[in-house]
Amino acid sequence: xxxxxxxxxxxxxxxxxxxxxxxxxxxxxxxxxxxxxxxxxxxxxxxxxxxxxxxxxxxxxxxxxxxxxxxxxxxxxxxxxxxxxxxxxxxxxxxxxxxxxxxxxxxxxxxxxxxxxxxxxxxxxxxxxxxxxxxxxxxxxxxxxxxxxxxxxxxxxxxxxxxxxxxxxxxxxxxxxxxxxxxxxxxxxxxxxxxxxxxxxxxxxxxxxxxxxxxxxxxxxxxxxxxxxxxxxxxxxxxxxxxxxxxxxxxx
Amino acid sequence: xxxxxxxxxxxxxxxxxxxxxxxxxxxxxxxxxxxxxxxxxxxxxxxxxxxxxxxxxxxxxxxxxxxxxxxxxxxxxxxxxxxxxxxxxxxxxxxxxxxxxxxxxxxxxxxxxxxxxxxxxxxxxxxxxxxxxxxxxxxxxxxxxxxxxxxxxxxxxxxxxxxxxxxxxxxxxxxxxxxxxxxxxxxxxxxxxxxxxxxxxxxxxxxxxxxxxxxxxxxxxxxxxxxxxxxxxxxxxxxxxxxxxxxxxxxxxxxxxxxxxxxxxxxxxxxxxxxxxxxxxxxxxxxxxxxxxxxxxxxxxxxxxxxxxxxxxxxxx
Numbered sequence: 001x002x003x004x005x006x007x008x009x010x011x012x013x014x015x016x017x018x019x020x021x022x023x024x025x026x027x028x029x030x031x032x033x034x035x036x037x038x039x040x041x042x043x044x045x046x047x048x049x050x051x052x053x054x055x056x057x058x059x060x061x062x063x064x065x066x067x068x069x070x071x072x073x074x075x076x077x078x079x080x081x082x083x084x085x086x087x088x089x090x091x092x093x094x095x096x097x098x099x100x101x102x103x104x105x106x107x108x109x110x111x112x113x114x115x116x117x118x119x120x121x122x123x124x125x126x127x128x129x130x131x132x133x134x135x136x137x138x139x140x141x142x143x144x145x146x147x148x149x150x151x152x153x154x155x156x157x158x159x160x161x162x163x164x165x166x167x168x169x170x171x172x173x174x175x176x177x178x179x180x181x182x183x184x185x186x187x188x189x190x191x192x193x194x195x196x197x198x199x200x201x202x203x204x205x206x207x208x209x210x211x212x213x214x215x216x217x218x219x220x221x222x223x224x225x226x227x228x229x230x231x232x233x234x235x236x237x238x239x240x241x242x243x244x245x246x247x248x249x250x251x252x
Numbered sequence: 253x254x255x256x257x258x259x260x261x262x263x264x265x266x267x268x269x270x271x272x273x274x275x276x277x278x279x280x281x282x283x284x285x286x287x288x289x290x291x292x293x294x295x296x297x298x299x300x301x302x303x304x305x306x307x308x309x310x311x312x313x314x315x316x317x318x319x320x321x322x323x324x325x326x327x328x329x330x331x332x333x334x335x336x337x338x339x340x341x342x343x344x345x346x347x348x349x350x351x352x353x354x355x356x357x358x359x360x361x362x363x364x365x366x367x368x369x370x371x372x373x374x375x376x377x378x379x380x381x382x383x384x385x386x387x388x389x390x391x392x393x394x395x396x397x398x399x400x401x402x403x404x405x406x407x408x409x410x411x412x413x414x415x416x417x418x419x420x421x422x423x424x425x426x427x428x429x430x431x432x433x434x435x436x437x438x439x440x441x442x443x444x445x446x447x448x449x450x451x452x453x454x455x456x457x458x459x460x461x462x463x464x465x466x467x468x469x470x471x472x473x474x475x476x477x478x479x480x481x482x483x484x485x486x487x488x489x490x491x492x493x494x495x496x497x498x499x500x501x502x503x504x505x506x507x508x509x510x511x512x513x514x515x516x517x518x519x520x521x522x523x524x525x526x527x528x529x530x531x532x533x534x535x536x537x538x539x540x541x542x543x544x545x546x547x548x549x550x551x552x553x554x555x556x557x558x559x560x561x562x563x564x565x566x567x568x569x
Binding site: 050071072073076077081082084088089090091092093097100101102104105106109110111112113114115159163 | 435436439440441443444446447450451453454455456457458459460461462465468514
């Protein structure tokens with residue numbers, strides 16, 4: 001059974017067709033990249049999967065259950081977590097608090113007006129583990145808004161991971177980063193994917209940096225003008241003429 | 253001093269000042285009843301700030317729940333039973349339940365729309381109290397009713413004539429309410445409130461049903477507000493329709509902002525500053541509100557973090 005099955009979704013904004021009949025199947029444990037020129041509909045596609053807004057047509061299934069109409073927070077509870085192209089964090093809280101909130105949500109504690117000692121210890125232990133995994137342990141008590149961009153990105157990824165997702169959607173995780181930070185984030189993503197392999201964590205990422213894409217992805221989907229241009233392994237995509245055309249422009 | 257020690261020192265200072273107020277207030281030209289009044293207004297401002305400062309939601313009609321609390325308490329004392337605790341209970345329930353019901357209708361609104369709708373609801377209650385003279389006393393307010401002696405089993409305390417005893421009664425009520433607020437803010441639920449304040453979109457995509465959590469925070473805030481309003485009816489032995497008016501809501505928001513809305517105790521300090529200014533300026537000119545307004549504008553422009561916000565910043569740098 002596939003983890004995620006997207007069947008021919010489209011999204012119109014007035015007369016603009018941002019996503020046009022895109023289908024995608026993601027298996028548990030897969031690491032998939034979505035690439036394409038600016039305005040190809042990649043982020044819109046992510047918004048459809050994560051429930052930011054509903055598709056104009058088409059259907060989305062998680063574990064063969066139709067989630068097309070489910071609210072975004074329900075999808076999180078079902079196992080879909082995401083990050084955003086422009087970092088979305090809680091700037092005036094510490095890194096530890098940023099990670100604590102999703103951890104408590106994941107453990108079903110979000111409505112609790114108090115916390116039993118055992119629960120508190122379990123939450124603390126999990127937060128410590130996430131801090132360690134994300135390489136953030138030495139900055140745990142700093143306000144996230146005061147940290148460098150790369151650390152904010154790592155925090156956001158770890159927040160998503162704190163939800164124990166089965167599908168993690170990363171929207172341009174290396175956007176706006178220098179070489180060093182790009183390398184660190186790429187390593188982090190690969191380690192997370194390997195580390196969670198027994199839980200079969202699937203990752204879908206949008207990425208512009210081709211080094212990152214070819215380094216990480218098992219399979220690549222290419223979008224152009226809202227539609228699927230090509231789909232395949234990194235080698236297949238690299239050899240695909242239509243992809244080269246879309247990226248480099250038609251040879252005269 | 254470490255962060256924790258500083259917090260403990262501040263807590264100790266606040267509670268010492270509150271507990272000893274009947275001793276030191278006369279020395280600085282105050283009197284006990286003034287202390288009681290400021291504490292109740294401070295609790296109301298803290299309730300507004302529970303929503304504004306910690307959930308990031310501005311209700312500009314919160315006086316409605318304050319006033320409903322006052323009327324609930326007064327009506328019970330006047331018509332139903334001569335019992336101070338029952339009066340508090342009735343007022344708190346009336347304001348809190350009404351707040352919760354109406355809150356459910358408006359939690360999808362945001363920002364200025366939310367503020368406008370809360371003003372509108374507040375004004376509805378204001379005009380009901382204003383027009384329904386046979387029950388509420390209309391423009392003259394609800395009277396007569398009097399706070400009743402407290403029966404503590406072993407002893408009976410006269411809180412009507414003994415202003416010090418009444419002060420301590422209000423202090424105990426205040427302490428319970430403040431402790432409950434502090435407790436909630438430190439809980440997992442309280443952290444989801446902060447999450448919504450900080451970044452609503454992120455909160456939603458961390459699996460928090462934002463509207464539901466805002467509604468719960470709003471309702472809790474209404475209960476605290478109505479509790480403060482009930483106490484205020486006891487302070488004055490009187491319930492005033494102006495206690496429901498949006499200008500009263502504005503005063504509470506001002507207290508919260510003056511004191512520092514990202515801080516727990518700021519609004520209490522804001523209430524102190526507000527009442528002092530009001531007292532002082534109104535003894536000089538009848539147009540005192542202009543000067544409070546100017547002071548408020550200056551504060552927002554130059555000290556957006558409020559009095560306590562500045563003090564805290566000084567302490568950390």
